[in-house]
Amino acid sequence: MPLSQLPYWRLSGFYFFYFACLGVLVPYWSLYLQWEGFSASQIGELTAILLASRIIAPNVWGWIADHKGQRLRIVRFASFAAVLVFTAIFIEQSYLWIAGTLLLFSFFWNASLPQFEVTTLQHLGDHSHHYSKVRVWGSIGFIVIVMSLGWLLEFFEPNIVPVALFLSAAGIWLVSLTVPESASRHMTLEHVSLKTLLKRPAVIAFLVMCFLAQASHGPYYTFYTIYLEQYGYGRGLIGQLWALGVFAEVIIFLFMHRWLPRFGLRYVILASLLLSALRWLLIALFPENLSVLIGAQLLHAASYGTYHAAAIAWVHRHFTGKTQGRGQALYSSVSFGAGGALGSLLSGYLWLTPGPMWTYILAAAATLIAFFVSWVWLKEDDRHSKQVA
Numbered sequence: 608m609p610l611s612q613l614p615y616w617r618l619s620g621f622y623f624f625y626f627a628c629l630g631v632l633v634p635y636w637s638l639y640l641q642w643e644g645f646s647a648s649q650i651g652e653l654t655a656i657l658l659a660s661r662i663i664a665p666n667v668w669g670w671i672a673d674h675k676g677q678r679l680r681i682v683r684f685a686s687f688a689a690v691l692v693f694t695a696i697f698i699e700q701s702y703l704w705i706a707g708t709l710l711l712f713s714f715f716w717n718a719s720l721p722q723f724e725v726t727t728l729q730h731l732g733d734h735s736h737h738y739s740k741v742r743v744w745g746s747i748g749f750i751v752i753v754m755s756l757g758w759l760l761e762f763f764e765p766n767i768v769p770v771a772l773f774l775s776a777a778g779i780w781l782v783s784l785t786v787p788e789s790a791s792r793h794m795t796l797e798h799v800s801l802k803t804l805l806k807r808p809a810v811i812a813f814l815v816m817c818f819l820a821q822a823s824h825g826p827y828y829t830f831y832t833i834y835l836e837q838y839g840y841g842r843g844l845i846g847q848l849w850a851l852g853v854f855a856e857v858i859i860f861l862f863m864h865r866w867l868p869r870f871g872l873r874y875v876i877l878a879s880l881l882l883s884a885l886r887w888l889l890i891a892l893f894p895e896n897l898s899v900l901i902g903a904q905l906l907h908a909a910s911y912g913t914y915h916a917a918a919i920a921w922v923h924r925h926f927t928g929k930t931q932g933r934g935q936a937l938y939s940s941v942s943f944g945a946g947g948a949l950g951s952l953l954s955g956y957l958w959l960t961p962g963p964m965w966t967y968i969l970a971a972a973a974t975l976i977a978f979f980v981s982w983v984w985l986k987e988d989d990r991h992s993k994q995v996a
Contacts, residue, residue, distance in 0.1 A: 615741065617786045618727050622745030624778030625720060630752035631772040632657070633828045634849045635760070638842075639768040641833060643700050651955015654829045656706050658951055660713040661944025668718040669936030673929050678722040679788045685718035686780035693776055696769045717944070719779065721935035726786070728923050728931075739863035739916050746857040746912075748775075750850045757846015801930050812984030813921060817942035819977035820880060820914065823887060823970040825950020826963070831890075834963055838894050848900060852907030859912035866913070867920055873985050875917040880978040882909035884971040891967030918942075 636657075640650045668685065672678045692715060695708045727741055756771055804810050826834075835845045867875060886906035893899035918938060926934020950970070957966045 613730055614787055618741050619744035620782040621723055622742055623748035624775055624782055626745035627748035627752040627775040630749035634753055634832050635756055635768045637829055638832050639765040642765040647958045648955045651952050655948040655952040657709045657713050658947035660710055661717045662940045664714045664717045665721045665936035665939040669932040672722050672932040678726050682719045682723050683783045685715045686783050689715035690776045690780055693773055721939045722932055724935045725931050737864050739860035743857050743860040746853045749853045753846050753849045757843050760842045801933055808984050812980050814941045816977045816981045818946040819973045821942040821946030822950035823973040826954035826966045826970055829951045829954050848904050852904040855905045855908035856912035859908040863916040872917045872921050875913050876981055879909045879914035880974055882906050884974040886910050887967045887971035891964045
């Protein structure tokens with residue numbers, strides 16, 4: 608499809624509301640749980656539950672989509688079911704009730720993004736390197752909700768957090784109703800079975816790298832807001848720091864369609880991982896220095912922005928034909944699912960002993976391991992890495 612015929616605003620609107628949900632969950636959900644009286648280990652467990660369904664859900668829905676087609680029907684159904692299930696959070700706030708609600712909510716919520724990624728890339732067709740121009744609106748949605756909710760939390764109790772999440776999830780469903788199904792002609796006829804792909808060293812290395820990279824984000828996504836509150840930062844300023852990180856991501860997304868073809872996927876991934884490790888070390892060692900924290904937040908452009916854009920492009924090129932949906936689902940489940948869940952769970956157990964500093968140092972160590980895995984086993988990808996355009 609020519610870019611002039613792309614349903615740009617409808618695709619972008621989905622990303623806006625989807626990542627607005629993340630803008631509620633990532634900075635403020637742990638704050639809400641703390642306000643409800645849960646301990647650090649319980650907060651880690653509940654966050655892990657929220658992420659753990661990403662191990663199973665995207666693969667279940669990806670298999671259905673690859674075999675049955677009609678990805679948008681799946682997205683619409685899953686988005687509506689997520690909204691419906693989440694209403695249970697307003698009924699009771701016990702540990703088991705919240706755990707069950709989050710498990711069901713995330714099973715449906717996590718189903719939609721991987722299939723929508725495939726839909727977006729199929730709409731883009733030969734212009735897949737322009738993906739970041741669409742995805743950038745997800746970052747903008749994150750910034751809008753983080754800034755707005757951070758300001759509101761200066762005046763209201765954290766019980767407004769579930770309300771914000773409910774409204775954002777409803778926005779996902781409503782926008783999904785407007786998005787047209789992508790044309791099947793955008794799917795390549797070349798096809799390698801998923802079993803064969805998963806035996807390739809480069810694919811194994813890529814998935815290991817994704818797992819470790821996302822696990823390293825565990826203490827950041829689960830405890831960063833609580834961490835900064837311990838050092839006396841106000842919730843409004845904390846919201847601004849979250850937004851600053853995603854603003855840096857927005858700027859990077861505007862240039863990724865040029866950088867990926869120029870530098871290649873492997874080198875973009877390697878640079879992203881090194882800068883991610885630096886970010887976790889700065890947060891670990893200099894929490895009282897606002898200038899250093901601002902610099903660390905700007906590195907979100909690498910730890911998520913360049914890393915995610917390159918990873919999505921890598922999956923799109925290696926998982927083709929009938930494995931497209933399962934490829935994106937696998938990326939989501941291994942990284943944001945298994946990696947994110949383990950990172951959140953471990954950070955909850957490590958937060959009190961040995962403490963926040965060592966938790967972030969261990970996160971940096973996990974990222975460095977991911978760097979060396981990529982350096983050694985993604986070498987074979989060099990021959991094709993600059994064919995993104």
